[in-house]
Amino acid sequence: PAVYTVDLAPVPVLGRHHRVLQKGAEQVTAADLGGEPFGLLVLDCHHYPATKQLLKNVLRWRLLRRDGMLFLHDTGRHPAGGANSSGVIHQPVERLIAMWLERYDCAASWQRLVVHDDDGHGATPTRHGVTVLQRKVSLAVPQRVCQQGAHGFGGTGPESVRECLRVQTRHQCSRQAARGYDADDIADDFE
DSSP: OOEEEEESSOOOOOSTTEEEEESOGGGOOTTTTTTSOEEEEEEOOOOHHHHHHHHHHHHHTTOEEEEEEEEEEOOSEEOOSSTTOOOEESOHHHHHHHHHHHHHTGGGOEEEEEEOOTTOOSSSSOOOOEEEEEEOOOOOOOHHHHHHTOOSSSOOOOSSHHHHHHTTSOOOOOHHHHHTOOHHHHHHHHO
8 A cells, every 4th residue: 555645845755655746735636646545644734725625535536445534733732821821723724624524524423533732741842733533433232232242252241231222322411420420420320
């Protein structure tokens, strides 16, 4: 599998599978990307219209696998302005792209994992952050698995078939859970 870099500036080729496309992201074609769906797209573009057009094209051409992931770099904050400041968003464009994608391709029900250290408590005081997006994957356990009690290799499942099925139904978060009550209170609500 190839790794593609798209940049307006010249970029050195870093290996035999590395392909460099010297053009704007919005100008990339399906042929440029080999025409085969890929599992990971990393964007560090900082250009809203170009990134938006690239993502529209990638989705239209079905070049991101159904289980593929999208990484948006620079979605974090940089600490600034003292203890009461929430910091400065490093690249607002990347955050806006994440929100745009969830609305543009809403049928996909995108889920996101935000990996930031916005408070600067990590090894370095400034982290650019990354947001990982993927189409939602169902974690449903089939009814037959609940009924058979087959919970994997060495796994111990719920105490009853009823609980195995009930835990999978959609429900609103209880008021107590939303207010942060302890686990026993939440468990009592759930029963």
